Amino acid sequence: MKFERFVVGMLESNSYIIYDEHTLDTFVIDPGDESQTLFKYIEKNALRVKAIILTHYHYDHIGAVDDIKKKYNCPVYIHKKDALGLKTPEINHSIGGYRKPVAITADKLVSDGDQIQAGEVILEVIHTPGHTHGSMCLKVKNENIIFTGDTIFDDDLGRTDLEDGSEDEMKRSIVNKIAKWADDIVIYPGHADHATMAYVRKKNIEFLSMLK
Template sequence: MVIKRFVVGNVRTNSYIVYDENTLDAIIIDPGANPKMFIRYIDKNKLRLKEIILTHYHYDHIGAVEILKNMYNCSIAIHKKDVEGLKDPNTNLSRKVFRKPISITADKVLLEGDVITFGDIKLKVIHTPGHTEGSISLKVENENIIFTGDAIFCDCIGRWDLKGGSEEKTRNTIINIISKWEDEVKIYSGHGEIANMEYVRRENKEFLYILNN
């Protein structure tokens, strides 16, 4: 398995191409902007883009989706509870930020426990609501790797004050889901650096505050 991280857009969103180096089957997680960057990498490495997976609907995670879908005829997947927000430029904030509002219809609806397969790689969907109703994380089968979107970062947690966000659900996700992940688990988040949960437990003050209050 190969993971290639791209940092894109005005808020430096982490986008990831993940692929099986044997079959060259690939997915993209949260292509937030700069579609030409992804296209160059995909074409250079002769990848077969199967799917675009969105951890949630915010503008900075979806900006390159339509161009990539049209280029590679791949499907778009998002959690059921974020389907409508992906369509609504006011909810996904693209109307406020971009000249051209973004409205995207998902091809595939994801739910807790679903497994996404490409080549010999499998990603399990973990519903981690709070940042949005349908925020998800993606656990790589047989690897200590989880793509967390904006549920948690190495040094803070995702905000809950935007439409669809919830402090209560964020707290529940942190306490009952994320805090259960083992120290060895590496989080590949939507912003910031890659870190393991041992680092998060030691350095992430917002994470620690929720656990202790």
């Protein structure tokens, strides 16, 4: 497996292109903007886009979805509890969008524990509500890598004061799931840099506060 991070849009969201280096079957996670940048990498490496996967529905993570879906005719995956927000522009644009909102209908709705496969790369869905009701993380099977969207970052947590946010849900996600991840797990969030869970346990004050 190989993957590349792209920092896109005014809010500098992380978009990830993940692929099986043998079959070139590819996932695009959270294509937030700048579709031409993503197209350039995909075409340069002759990748075959099999799916777009969204960790949640907020506008800064979905801006290039429509372009990619049209170009590669690939399905869009999202957690079932975020499906409504994805196809309701006034909701997914409510946190201050910088481009015209577009209604997007997901093709595949997933739940906790589901697996999504492209080539030999398998992503396991971990439902982590809090930032939105349907926020999810994606663990690479047989790897110590988890893509966390806006649930948890290297030094803080995702906001819970936006549409569909819940501090109570975030606390349950942290205590019941994320706190159980091993120190050598590396998180790749929706903004900012990656970090090990060992680093998170030392530096992430919001994470530590939730545990108390």
